[in-house]
Amino acid sequence: MEKVVIIGSGPAAHTAAIYAARAKLEPVLFEGMMAAGVAAGGQLTTTTEVENFPGFPKGISGPELMMNMRQQSLNCGTRIETKTVTKVDFSARPFRIFIGDVVVEAKTVIIATGATARRLGITGEERLWQKGISACAVCDGGLPIFRDKPLVVIGGGDSAVEEATCLTKFASKVYVVHRRDALRASKVMQERLLANEKVEMVWDHVPIEAVGDKVLEGVKVRNVKTEKEKVLDANGLFYAIGHKPNTDFLEGQLNLDDSGYILTFAGTTKTEIEGVFACGDVQDKHYRQAITAAGTGCVAALEAERYLSEH
């Protein structure tokens, strides 16, 4: 039986693995095989430069950062399995983790399966992803390709308003494209956004095409009332249409919030089942950064270690 099984492969999972391995808990980490449509290594494998992870003054590419974390997990003694967990059974102890028909038993489980940014699937999206299209303004907004350039944000909720406000610091202009004629975000945030002279609202429009050959040069939008189309000249397109936490495999065995994020006790990574911990973006819909995911990964390993020594 395993002492600690870690499910996931982003910064939260690998930080938990490094701490658990150094505590001689011999963790096993299931990194997934294109789990939730993302390669092992998680969301940072889908980006280019990471400039805000401490320790890399010149920045580091997302895939390289994740390769380094994986290697560090291995060096510390983690066993990594390139398999996707399909089901869990937390109804009895030891806990059971399923990889298809194969069952692994564990005393503690750390869930770090992250979340996947929702995409629109518009024409040109695949080709221009990370060549002008991003799903994270806080992460990518300051990159040179977006500085002093016109940018487009898609969405109308709190995170869209937050992302658009953040982009006004770097952009020459920010178009906010929303399919309705009013935002869903809170009044205070809306007022702050609408008062910013760099912002232009594009009401009642939906994006239909990312325009550009090698990099994004514009966004074609369609008016949902008149069906008229136009192209907004822009060098950046930011999706702010939400994330999907990767919790389907739990099949209702842990308490989730309305959006599917795992609920943990405040200030901890403890779930309502003792011995089951959740860290990273799968339980954090507010900050969603590599460093915050890594931080909670550390907490999860320390809490698992304490749980094991007490039981």
Ligand SMILES: Cc1cc2nc3c(=O)[nH]c(=O)nc-3n(C[C@H](O)[C@H](O)[C@H](O)COP(=O)(O)OP(=O)(O)OC[C@H]3O[C@@H](n4cnc5c(N)ncnc54)[C@H](O)[C@@H]3O)c2cc1C
């Ligand atoms: C385009 C983009 C750019 C970003 N840039 C930055 C940046 O510059 N700086 C920054 O701090 N943050 C950035 N972020 C945010 C950052 O990537 C996330 O906050 C961070 O990766 C979350 O880490 P995590 O460990 O919670 O999980 P994730 O990175 O989401 O990784 C979890 C992974 O676990 C695996 N998995 C899922 N389900 C299963 C399963 N059932 N079995 C086994 N494995 C499974 C999958 O591979 C999954 O992707 C960016 C995000 C995106 C989308």
